[in-house]
Amino acid sequence: MVTVFLALPGMKAPDGFVHVRNRSHDECAAECSGNCSCVAYAYANLNTSTINGDSTRCLLWVGELIDAEKIGVDDEAGDETLHLRLSGLDTGRKKDRRTVKIILPISASVLLTCIFFLICVFKTKAGKGNKQRRRKHKTLAFKEVNAAEGLEFPVVSLKDVIAMTNNFHNSFMIGQGGFGKVYKAKLDGQEIAIKRLHRDSEQGIVEFRNEIILIARLQHRNLVRFLSCCIEGDEKLLIFEYMPNNSLDAHIFSSTRKTMLDWPTRFNIIKGVARGLLYLHQDSRLKVIHRDLKASNVLLDEEMRPKIADFGMARTFGDNQQNENTKRVVGTYGYMAPEYALRGKFSVKSDVYSFGILTLEVVSGLKISSSDPILDFENLTVYGKQMIWWTQVLSIAVHQMKLCFASISDSCVCRTTPTIGHSCRPFCSCWRIKASYFPFQMNLHIFHIQILK
Structure with a gap:
């Protein structure tokens, strides 16, 4: 020393x-x-x-x-x-004390940092392990259910989907909804639409499987065609045929596009949706209640033919089952039937109610208000607004029909036909209406007189 x-x-x-x-x-x-x-x-x-x-x-x-x-x-x-x-001893002790005072906090900080880092690493590994187990469980459950249902789905790997969409780049995105985003891509030279569900979406593996089972079994020209699917880890993807004219709401609620929809096109859209619903309710092997029929869930192909999409909320009924109750009310307020929105009771009539709202939207070009959710019987604000909306819609619809029928009537030779009740064929030919729409000639005669008034 x-x-x-x-x-x-x-x-x-x-x-x-x-x-x-x-x-x-x-x-x-x-x-x-x-x-x-x-x-x-x-x-x-x-x-x-x-x-x-x-x-x-x-x-x-x-x-x-x-x-x-x-x-x-x-x-x-x-x-x-x-x-x-x-004193060398005292000086050394003082130096030692100063050294201890400096080293001790540093050592404690380093030790705490190491402990925190180890805890984070442990939790991360544990979380990855749990997530991998959950993914494996979901995938196995998905495969087991598919095997039980007797279905074999064409599957596309996530790697191929990422390559087709450039890792889901925004330039490939063509739309988004409540459960995820939709991307446009090409598969084997064919244009396709890829529906990617959010990882934290409320639509879990059950709803995803439900949608695949339904769209794989249901085949109709007015239902969107299912092509493939992908489920890897938290990624859930559905692949459909691509609809170049997007959804119906993009046309009827657009100030520029709705002028391009003439009356025959609108009428054909309504008929197409009606055919699709009739198939779901009566003609398919499964009796299906869509529960979320609205303008944004009706897609249009290159010839403006409608196709019903989004079966995530759909439910199947037995042959003799008329209705069902649920505590989880899903769908879009405004399109919901009152008994479903208020009491959770749904049936074929629920879809018919939604179809009626959709029809009025197509005819009038007005959008049903859905800003106020319905929670109980006392909250009838939405339905009060709906009554006002219905009045406006019906007024516009009647006015448009009168203009349409009047313009046709002025140029129709059948207008001067004295025996209209006995000249069904010329009348229908003039008005471009099939005689099968009216079961009796007398009904046709009455209908024609009402129009002329």
Whole structure:
């Protein structure tokens, strides 16, 4: 351990020193360093010292310094440079204390950081393990149910889908809905639409499987055609035929596009949706209630033919089943039948109600308001608004029909036919209406008279 001395010049030599003979200055310092009791030394100026007859100048002090004081360098009493010993032990201890004070917080911080890092790593690995187990469970459950249903779905790998959509780039996105986004791509040279469900979507594996089973079994020209699917981990993808004219709501509610929809086109759209519903309710192997029929779920192909889509909320009925109750009301308020929105009771009539709303939207070009959710019987604000909306829609629809029929009537030779009740065929030919629409000629006659009024 190195001993440190503090030089104090101009000091009066304290009493009680020990004179060590025949020592140089360095030897005097070493002598004090080697004695644990030595507190100071001085290499004295013998001309002013009390020591006589010795040429050495080494003075040591052991114990306390008595009568030590500072004097001027020109004082007659003489002066000494007193080398005061700073305890090496104390200095080391102070240094050690300072070192401990510095190192201890740093060590504690590093230790806590390491512990936190290890906990994070452990949780991450545990989370990945649980997620992988859940993914494996979902995939196995999906395959088991499909095997039980006797269905074999064409499957596309997630890697291929990512390649087709450039990792789901926004430039490939053509729309989005409540459950996810829709992308346009090509599969084997055919344009397709890929519906990608959100990872945190409410539509879980059950709804996803339900939608696949339904659309795989249901085949009709007015239902969107299912091509393939993909389920890997949290990714759930459905692949359909591509509809170039998007959804119906993009046309009937657009100020520019709705002018392109003439009356024959609108009528054909309504008929097509009606055929699709009739197939779901009566003609398919499964009796299906769609539960979310609305303009955005009706897609249009290149010839503006309608196709019903989005069967995630659909339910199947038995042959003799008329209705069902649910505590989980799903769908879009405004299109829901009152008994379904308020009491959770749905049936074929629920879809018919939605179809009626859709028909009025197609005819009028007005959108049903759905801003206020219905929670109980007392909240009838939505249905009050619906009544106002219905009044507006019916007024516009009747006005449009009168204009349409009047314009046809003015140019129709059947208008002057006196025996209209007995000339069904010329009348229908003139009005471009099939006679099968009217079961009796008398009904046709009455209908024609009402139009002329």
